[in-house]
Structures are given as structure tokens and as C-alpha cells.
Amino acid sequence: MDSINLEVLKSCEEWISDGRPCELVTVIRTWGSSPRPEGAMLAICDDGCVVGSVSGGCIEDDLIDRVRREGITRTRPEIVTYGITADEAHRFGLPCGGTIQLAIEPLSNDSRVTELLQRLSKNELVARRLYLSSGAVTLGPATTGMSMQVSETAMTTIHGPRWRLLIVGAGQLSRFLAQIAIGMDYHVTVCDPREEYREGWQVAGVEVIHAMPDDLAIEMKLDSHSAVIALTHDPKLDDLVLMEALRSDAFYVGAIGSRVNNAKRRERLKLFDVSDAQLSKLHGPIGVYIGSKTPAEVAISILAEMTAVKNGVPLLDEARIENAKTAQRQRPSIDLCEGAP
Structure with missing residues (x-):
């Protein structure tokens, strides 16, 4: 039995290998009540197929609908916020008017997903750093005390058994x-x-x-x-x-x-x-x-x-x-x- 995030990464690797456009969605910040914690991930393919979760299902529905209507067109990572207004909170089913911020990253062979999975298979704790302006990715060792970090220029997520x-x-x-x-x-x-x-x-x-x-x-x-x-x-x-x-x-x-x-x-x-x-x-x-x-x-x-x-x-x-x-x-x-x- 794999963890949810590991299943997400394995699906990403499979889609990239098959040459299918796909994106990795990561919860980077929440305000108020939120059904999924920071660091939760979801992968979405060009046909709208998803693995993982970033909400109770409502935001997933919106992401799927957009992909099916518009396809996957992003060429650089993008920060997207759901639930800013009361109407949006009601629309997306966010409890107590909560707000959730997501990083949406288009994936390719340069995303280093396969290398990340190889290191995880050796029970390594890995810090994956995504540069938001270019989409470039670096991998490095992490420690158990490290947590996800997001700045104006980069997002660092921690992977592996802490x-x-x-x-x-x-x-x-x-x-x-x-x-x-x-x-x-x-x-x-x-x-x-x-x-x-x-x-x-x-x-x-x-x-x-x-x-x-x-x-x-x-x-x-x-x-x-x-x-x-x-x-x-x-x-x-x-x-x-x-x-x-x-x-x-x-x-x-x-x-x-x-x-x-x-x-x-x-x-x-x-x-x-x-x-x-x-x-x-x-x-x-x-x-x-x-x-x-x-x-x-x-x-x-x-x-x-x-x-x-x-x-x-x-x-x-x-x-x-x-x-x-x-x-x-x-x-x-x-x-x-x-x-x-």
C-alpha cells in the first residue's frame, strides 16, 4: 500500500513516460477550515483523470472541468487561489468560508519525477525545489524537521518517510x-x-x-x-x-x-x-x-x-x-x- 502522495507521483511518471500532458497540483496554503492539509497533492492528466486530492472533491471538479474544456496549456507553474469570496467558498464547497491556495505545475521529463521516485524507493528523505518562474526542478537531501516552504520565487516540498x-x-x-x-x-x-x-x-x-x-x-x-x-x-x-x-x-x-x-x-x-x-x-x-x-x-x-x-x-x-x-x-x-x- 503506497501513501497517497506516492501514488500521485507514480501516476505522473506513467503519464510523462506515455507522452501525455499532465499537471501536479499541490496545496501550499490554507485559511480557515480545509479538508486537505498543506503539501497534499493531486495529479491531473489531459483527459481529466485525477489521482490524489486537494479538497473534498469540489475543487477537483473545477480542475477537471477546466482541463476538459481548455486542455492543459500551462507552460510554467502557476499559483491559484480558491475561496476568496463567500460566493466562491459556497461554490467550491469550502467549509466555514475557507480558502485554499494551490501550485499548479505542468510536468515534463525535466520535472525529475522518475529520479525522485528512485530516491524514495531507497527510503531517502528528499527536498524537491520548484522554481516558479522557469519550472526548473532541483532535488536534494532533506531532514526530518524540514517542512514545505514557499516564497515568491520557489516552492520546496519534502518527500519520503519523515x-x-x-x-x-x-x-x-x-x-x-x-x-x-x-x-x-x-x-x-x-x-x-x-x-x-x-x-x-x-x-x-x-x-x-x-x-x-x-x-x-x-x-x-x-x-x-x-x-x-x-x-x-x-x-x-x-x-x-x-x-x-x-x-x-x-x-x-x-x-x-x-x-x-x-x-x-x-x-x-x-x-x-x-x-x-x-x-x-x-x-x-x-x-x-x-x-x-x-x-x-x-x-x-x-x-x-x-x-x-x-x-x-x-x-x-x-x-x-x-x-x-x-x-x-x-x-x-x-x-x-x-x-x-
Whole structure:
């Protein structure tokens, strides 16, 4: 599963290769409410076919209509603003009178899309700089702290996984976690020293490593853009990597297991001089309560919690698995016959 922006770039590459006129549309600024964030991209071909999204669909409709009526005629990048007036906001379906500014870039072989994709396939973080007056493009290395920049002369967009996820354990649940996380623009690494679990485990775009998880965590130099999820149920593997992850700057550290097992895990970690402050970073039982039962549902639950932490959104106590299950057990049962004649 590719991220949305990666799908956009791959479509651009295909159209350019086929000699078909196409444009890359990028959200560069928003005011008020907007359904898509800055940096969101859309590709549009000469027949009106689109991949990606820059709004809830209304602006896409206008872009498609213009291409079908006028064709793709731009020879240089252009900045276009939608939603300046209340009438336009209503016309384009922008919520709360929001305004969105787009960069529309005609593409060619000189746009360096193929080179960008090649570098992304190597998990590089790339800064793509577009010069607005000429349409010239340069590519260079980027760092995790960089963000999109727009000036009167150039637009620099950041491509590649700025977030990393280390999954410990090559099981069925880790497969769903990895697939969804890749679509969320994470660089995913799965670590499992157990050969019987690694054999046959494969997800496109995910590196599977045979190593002790704690050694790998040290080697990765976990930072504030890193997350670690331990899924093996084996203390010899999970506890060791959790020790290293909790002592790092990783923004999210979680481990699967029941409340009882997590309580025991915390006591074990204390024996290895993991402080109370460090233990407070550990998420377990992992995930938010959505009544999940299947591996795919559990993966969604875990990634929902991880996303909330990443975005600085505090979870209500009722959403945490431990509290939700306790409340559910304490909730009085309903007599279905009550009130019946």
C-alpha cells in the first residue's frame, strides 16, 4: 500500500513516460477550515483523470472541468487561489468560508519525477525545489524537521518517510500494522530474530531484519519521529527493546498484552532501572477501544492511538482500552423484557 502522495507521483511518471500532458497540483496554503492539509497533492492528466486530492472533491471538479474544456496549456507553474469570496467558498464547497491556495505545475521529463521516485524507493528523505518562474526542478537531501516552504520565487516540498516505525515480531498483526503504516508515510522496519516467524513474512516496502530488537533500536538511534511497537509476547524480546525505546526520544512506545501482563512487564522493567518517568511513556494495553477482535481491527486500534500521540491529541480516559473494558464490565445489564406486558 503506497501513501497517497506516492501514488500521485507514480501516476505522473506513467503519464510523462506515455507522452501525455499532465499537471501536479499541490496545496501550499490554507485559511480557515480545509479538508486537505498543506503539501497534499493531486495529479491531473489531459483527459481529466485525477489521482490524489486537494479538497473534498469540489475543487477537483473545477480542475477537471477546466482541463476538459481548455486542455492543459500551462507552460510554467502557476499559483491559484480558491475561496476568496463567500460566493466562491459556497461554490467550491469550502467549509466555514475557507480558502485554499494551490501550485499548479505542468510536468515534463525535466520535472525529475522518475529520479525522485528512485530516491524514495531507497527510503531517502528528499527536498524537491520548484522554481516558479522557469519550472526548473532541483532535488536534494532533506531532514526530518524540514517542512514545505514557499516564497515568491520557489516552492520546496519534502518527500519520503519523515516518520519511522519499528515493529518487533513478524506475525499476522504486524503485517496489517505495516501495510497501514506505509500508507501513512512511515518508514517501517520489522525485526524478529526467530526464523520460524520471519519465513514467508513479506510486505512490499518493509525491511525485515534478523537481529536482536534492542540492538537494532540502538543502531536506529530512535528520535522524536520514531515509534516502537512490541508484539512478540516474549519478554526476552519485548522487554529488551522497550528498555531502549523508553530511554530514547521515541514519541510512541507500545506493547501488546493484557492489563495483568502489562503490569508484570512494568515491574520487570523497573528491575532494569527504567525510571517511573520513562515507564509513563509506555502504552499498554495498547490501542484505543473500538471493540476490535480481528488482527486488522487491532492494527487500526493501535495506529489510532499512535496517531493521536503523534498529533498531540489527548485521549479521553473512556477511549483507553483498560478504562473502557472496566467501564463495560461495570455497566449494569439491560433487561430486555423490562416494560413488556
